[in-house]
Amino acid sequence: xxxxxxxxxxxxxxxxxxxxxxxxxxxxxxxxxxxxxxxxxxxxxxxxxxxxxxxxxxxxxxxxxxxxxxxxxxxxxxxxxxxxxxxxxxxxxxxxxxxxxxxxxxxxxxxxxxxxxxxxxxxxxxxxxxxxxxxxxxxxxxxxxxxxxxxxxxxxxxxxxxxxxxxxxxxxxxxxxxxxxxxxxxxxxxxxxxxxxxxxxxxxxxxxxxxxxxxxxxxxxxxxxxxxxxxxxxxxxxxxxxxxxxxxxxxxxxxxxxxxxxxxxxxxxxxxxxxxxxxxxxxxxxxxxxxxxxxxxxxxxxxxxxxxxxxxxxxxxxxxxx
Numbered sequence: 629x630x631x632x633x634x635x636x637x638x639x640x641x642x643x644x645x646x647x648x649x650x651x652x653x654x655x656x657x658x659x660x661x662x663x664x665x666x667x668x669x670x671x672x673x674x675x676x677x678x679x680x681x682x683x684x685x686x687x688x689x690x691x692x693x694x695x696x697x698x699x700x701x702x703x704x705x706x707x708x709x710x711x712x713x714x715x716x717x718x719x720x721x722x723x724x725x726x727x728x729x730x731x732x733x734x735x736x737x738x739x740x741x742x743x744x745x746x747x748x749x750x751x752x753x754x755x756x757x758x759x760x761x762x763x764x765x766x767x768x769x770x771x772x773x774x775x776x777x778x779x780x781x782x783x784x785x786x787x788x789x790x791x792x793x794x795x796x797x798x799x800x801x802x803x804x805x806x807x808x809x810x811x812x813x814x815x816x817x818x819x820x821x822x823x824x825x826x827x828x829x830x831x832x833x834x835x836x837x838x839x840x841x842x843x844x845x846x847x848x849x850x851x852x853x854x855x856x857x858x859x860x861x862x863x864x865x866x867x868x869x870x871x872x873x874x875x876x877x878x879x880x881x882x883x884x885x886x887x888x889x890x891x892x893x894x895x896x897x898x899x900x901x902x903x904x905x906x907x908x909x910x911x912x913x914x915x916x917x918x919x920x921x922x923x924x925x926x927x928x929x930x931x932x933x934x935x936x937x938x939x940x941x942x943x944x945x946x947x948x949x950x
Contacts (some may be wrong), residue, residue, distance in 0.1 A: 635939065638935055638938045638939070639935065642931050642932070642934070642935045645931055646927070646928065646931055649924070649927045649931070650703065650924060650927075653920050653923050653924050653927070654695075654696055654699045654920065656923065699920070703924075707719050708722075708917050708918075708920060708921035708924070709917040710917060711910075711915055711917055711918050712913065712914070712915045712916065712917065712918075713909075713910070713913045713915045713918070714915075714918075718917045718918055718920075718921040719921070721906070721918055721921075722903065722906070722918070722921050722922060722925065724901075725901060725902050725903045725905075725906045726902075726903065728798055728900060728901050728902040729891075729895070729902030729903040729904060731814075731818060732818060732821050732822060732825060732891060732894070732895070732900055732902055733825065733891055733902075735818070735822045736821075736822045736825035736826040736829070736891070737826075737829065737880075739822065739826045739830075740825075740826040740827075740828075740829030740830045740832075740833060741829075741833060741880055743826075743830050743833075744767075744829060744830040744831070744832065744833025744834045744837065745833050745834075745837045745873075745876060747763050747767065747830070747833075747834040747837075747838075748767075748833060748834040748835065748836065748837025748838040748840075748841065748876075749837055749838075749841060749864070749869060749872075750763075751763045751764055751767075751834065751837075751838040752837065752838040752839070752840070752841030752842045752845070752872070753841065753845070753864055753868070755838075755842055760838075763834065764834070764835070764838060766831070766834075767830070767831040767832075767834035767835045767838075768831065768835065769831070770827050770828060770830055770831030770834075771828060771831030771832050771835060772831075773827065773828060773831075775824065775825070775828055775891070775893040775894055775897075776893045776896070776897050778824055778827060778828075779820075779821075779824040779893070779894060779897035779898060780897060782820050782823065782824055783795045783820070783897070783898075786820060787820070793816060793817070793819050793820045794816065794817050794820075795820075795898065796898055796899035796900075797817055797898075797899055797900075797901075798814060798817050798818070798900060798901055799813045799814060799817060818900075820898060821891075821894050821895070821898045821900050824894050824897070824898070825891050825894045832879070833876060833879070833880070836875055836876055836879055837872065837873075837876050839875075840872040840873070840874070840875045840876060841868060841869070841872040843872075844868050844871050844872040845868055847871070849867060849871075850863060850867055850868055853866075853867045877937060877940055878934075878937045881933045881934065881936055881937035881940070891904045892904040892905075892907055892908055895908075896908050903922055903925070903926075906918065906922060907919065907922050907923075910922070
């Protein structure tokens, strides 16, 4: 397929998907039960006048089609409106949470990708051996383990009993540290959340890579490479692994896209001030603009990551050019 035509087709599909997701984004959270105006008012001040004023303040008294127009107008102007709960622009609320999430999910994804893929490569290469059986069973356990449950176990062991790491937050409460001391404090606080987040993805990457490599080693070009007298390392790393990475590349790129959505369960368990925790708190208060902003940001990240994966396929998989 022509390179330019292939890329333009993928970009057009991504743009169309983004428009559909953005439209769906408006209706997704409005089907949730409850009324934001009632949740934002103190119970002892709940009267019709205050209630009507609150609804008018956030245009909740307007018909859904009119709110939908306001929604697209705000996006066209480059913002997502004002947060119901915090009474300030959504871009500011989200902007403060982006870096903690990028740090947590970014470090966790890198660790999980490297460790999981290496484990999967050796398990698939030495299939049915002791290492394969042990690592594959470990991978299935890690992949199936509930994140919130494992996070609570980590807190009980490493925070409560051993007191090696803090159980919550990004820095010490009330601290005013800067420079190297701030870096040390953040590194100390992020260790447990990153470990908890990475465990599940290590198992996922290990299983996918093992399955892919097990199928590739049976291909004719691998037998040909062996017949030429190449060493096992050369056959593995130069011929087998590059061809087995195609499914893993897609999975890694998709998971990288989820960086912007945050790890809701991990961030909630450890009170990590990222987009995941923001999603949880905004759902509790039915803060529609914040939920819409986080969801759309996450959708854009996933769509862009998927687009990059499609682009990489053009160079990694010769069949795409055919």
